Amino acid sequence: MPGIKLTVSGNGDTGLSEHLATEVSALTCSVLEKELGKTMVVIRYIPPEQWFIAGRSLASLGKNSFRLEVTITEETNTKGQKAEYQRQAFELLSTLIGNVHPHSNVHVIDCAATSYGYGGLTQEYRYQRGG
Structure with missing residues (x-):
């Protein structure tokens, strides 16, 4: 049950968001062996003028950036x-x-099964119940 949060520099773009969500979900499910049907993706955009690396905005650096949290x-x-x-x-x-x-x-976040879940049930509960 991966929860994916992707922050991208730039302005919101529905087409790009759909493409990113599809590709990142597929990669996550493939490499980390997760189920697509239990994968959630949230994508947000930050203007390059408001994203800073080493004290300089991406706009001034002429670069793009992302932060992927899974x-x-x-x-x-x-x-x-x-x-x-x-x-x-x-x-x-x-x-x-x-x-x-x-x-x-990219930040892979390991959460304790007793503290992480969906639908009001923890992953530990699901494990103990065989589902």
Whole structure:
């Protein structure tokens, strides 16, 4: 049940958002072995004048950027899977967004099964009940 939050520099673009959501979901489900039917994506845009790296706005740097945060249940993925996800996600988003600052980043967030869930039930509860 990954929760994906993608922040992208620029102005909102419905077509780009749909494409990003589709591609990031597919990558997440493939590399981290998650179910697409239980994947949530939220995309937001920040104007380049309001995004700063090393004290300079992206607008002044002439660059784009992203921050990808993927929340997963703790102990459901190996270090190797997360490292591969980091590599592939950075490559994918660099290609889709273009001209990205190297400080754009991917953050895989491991949450305890007792603290993470959906539909009012924790992942631990689902695990204990076999579902």
